[in-house]
Amino acid sequence: MALRLxxxxxxxxxxxxxxxxxxxxxxxDSKTPLTSKEKSRAAISLLRSEKNPERILEICRAAxxxxxxxxxxxxxxxxxxxxxxxxxxxxxxxxxxxxITRPDIKSERSASHFIxxxxxxxxxxxxxxxxxxxxxxxxxxxxKTLNSLILSCIxxxxxxxxxxxxxxFPNIYGIVPDLETYNRVIKGLCESGDSKASFSILNxxxxxxxxxxxxxxxxxxxxxxxxxxxxxxxxxxxxMEEHNITLGVSTYNIRIQxxxxxxxxxxxxxxxxxxxxxxMKPNVITYGNLILGFCKxxxxxxxxxxxxxxxxxxxxxxxxxxxxxxxFLCQGKDFEAALKIFKDCxxxxxxxxxxxxxxxxxxxxxxxxxxxxxxxxGELKEKFPTNSDRWTEIEDGLAK
Numbered sequence: 001m002a003l004r005l006x007x008x009x010x011x012x013x014x015x016x017x018x019x020x021x022x023x024x025x026x027x028x029d030s031k032t033p034l035t036s037k038e039k040s041r042a043a044i045s046l047l048r049s050e051k052n053p054e055r056i057l058e059i060c061r062a063a064x065x066x067x068x069x070x071x072x073x074x075x076x077x078x079x080x081x082x083x084x085x086x087x088x089x090x091x092x093x094x095x096x097x098x099x100i101t102r103p104d105i106k107s108e109r110s111a112s113h114f115i116x117x118x119x120x121x122x123x124x125x126x127x128x129x130x131x132x133x134x135x136x137x138x139x140x141x142x143x144k145t146l147n148s149l150i151l152s153c154i155x156x157x158x159x160x161x162x163x164x165x166x167x168x169f170p171n172i173y174g175i176v177p178d179l180e181t182y183n184r185v186i187k188g189l190c191e192s193g194d195s196k197a198s199f200s201i202l203n204x205x206x207x208x209x210x211x212x213x214x215x216x217x218x219x220x221x222x223x224x225x226x227x228x229x230x231x232x233x234x235x236x237x238x239x240m241e242e243h244n245i246t247l248g249v250s251t252y253n254i255r256i257q258x259x260x261x262x263x264x265x266x267x268x269x270x271x272x273x274x275x276x277x278x279x280m281k282p283n284v285i286t287y288g289n290l291i292l293g294f295c296k297x298x299x300x301x302x303x304x305x306x307x308x309x310x311x312x313x314x315x316x317x318x319x320x321x322x323x324x325x326x327x328f329l330c331q332g333k334d335f336e337a338a339l340k341i342f343k344d345c346x347x348x349x350x351x352x353x354x355x356x357x358x359x360x361x362x363x364x365x366x367x368x369x370x371x372x373x374x375x376x377x378g379e380l381k382e383k384f385p386t387n388s389d390r391w392t393e394i395e396d397g398l399a400k
Contacts, residue, residue: 025062039063040071047078053088057095066105067113076117084121092121100130101137111139112148119152124161127152131169141173143181150184159192177208183216190223195232198223202239214245218254225258249275253285260293268293269302284310288321295328303328304337319350327356335363339372351383358394365398373398 026042027034034042043063050056060079065072076099083092099105100114111134118127131149134141146169153162166185170177182205186198198220205212217240224232233255240247252275259268268290272282287310294303307325310317322345329338338360342352351357357380364373377395381388 025058040069040075043075044071047075053083053086053091056082057091060095067110080117080121089123092123093126108139108142108144112145115145115148116152116155119155122156124152124156124158143175143178146175147180147184154188159188162188179210182210186216187219190219193227195220195223195227212243221254222258249280249283253289256286257289260289263297265293265297284315284318287315291321292324295324300329300332300334322350323352326352330356330359330363333363335360335367339364346379361394370398
């Protein structure tokens with residue numbers, strides 16, 4: 001379907017009257033008007049469970065979403081994802097088209113966001129047409145909107161189109177690429193498995209006197225590791241040194257994560273130790289990558305040791321760290337250790353998913369820790385009363 005971008009003669013007052021009529025969708029039990037933030041929160045909450053595509057569109061319209069607000073961007077993203085899953089692409093086109101031409105939010109920033117949303121929806125052709133026809137809705141094509149189109153290509157995983165946009169559009173539309181342009185193209189090349197081509201982008205940057213930064217090199221490092229081209233990794237590190245870019249914690253985290261993905265967690269641990277010896281302080285991401293890596297390689301003792309070291313060194317584990325360790329400890333039948341980690345986890349109001357907790361409870365019962373299992377069930381019932389019946393059924397099935 002061809003994208004029709006028409007400048008609509010809709011006044012702000014008309015929009016407000018329309019929205020006031022439908023605002024009851026967001027708060028049907030109250031006659032008190034909602035603030036913008038309250039509308040956004042209500043929309044996000046309703047979108048989580050909504051499966052009717054027309055209802056999804058009604059919620060978005062009632063909330064009067066704007067890409068200028070972070071919460072509204074979350075709501076837009078959620079709505080687009082759901083409509084995509086429902087194959088309701090005409091609805092996606094309609095929502096974005098009417099949003100992009102709304103007089104109250106029409107801006108370069110909004111257009112950039114909608115171009116990316118088209119990519120997220122897998123409607124890259126519409127993203128390109130939106131960029132090409134921006135003058136028709138009274139907006140200038142800029143390097144910011146070009147960068148958004150490149151990102152849209154990456155999100156849609158259409159790397160061939162990304163290359164075309166990068167090579168042709170700056171000349172066609174008289175746009176000068178900036179650092180973000182080059183960084184995004186490098187990201188796309190590396191994600192597509194063509195990391196070596198990223199060196200040609202670096203050369204182009206040097207010709208145009210655009211200085212790379214740490215963000216430039218991170219996808220290159222991840223890409224070469226993914227391709228198991230360790231010589232390529234070395235060349236990237238040399239390039240970073242040439243440009244006086246420090247190998248900070250973020251760069252080490254990418255290297256450690258990449259090695260762990262390749263099931264080379266021992267090498268990642270050696271890199272970690274080298275990082276520490278240089279006076280760098282690992283963060284929760286560093287430890288989390290290593291813990292997950294060792295768990296996937298069934299080295300639970302090393303994972304537990306790293307977790308203890310993290311806590312001892314004053315680095316607070318995040319929820320994912322707890323969930324990962326509890327899940328894999330249950331898989332490894334180390335239910336006592338999993339219970340200990342769970343107690344720390346629930347003290348912070350974090351609880352793993354139902355299947356992980358079911359595995360823990362039933363595992364404790366199997367090793368004659370029925371009282372402890374029932375205690376866990378009691379805590380879960382208190383936290384999640386809607387699941388009480390399911391937990392009561394499991395509790396009744398535990399060994400006496």
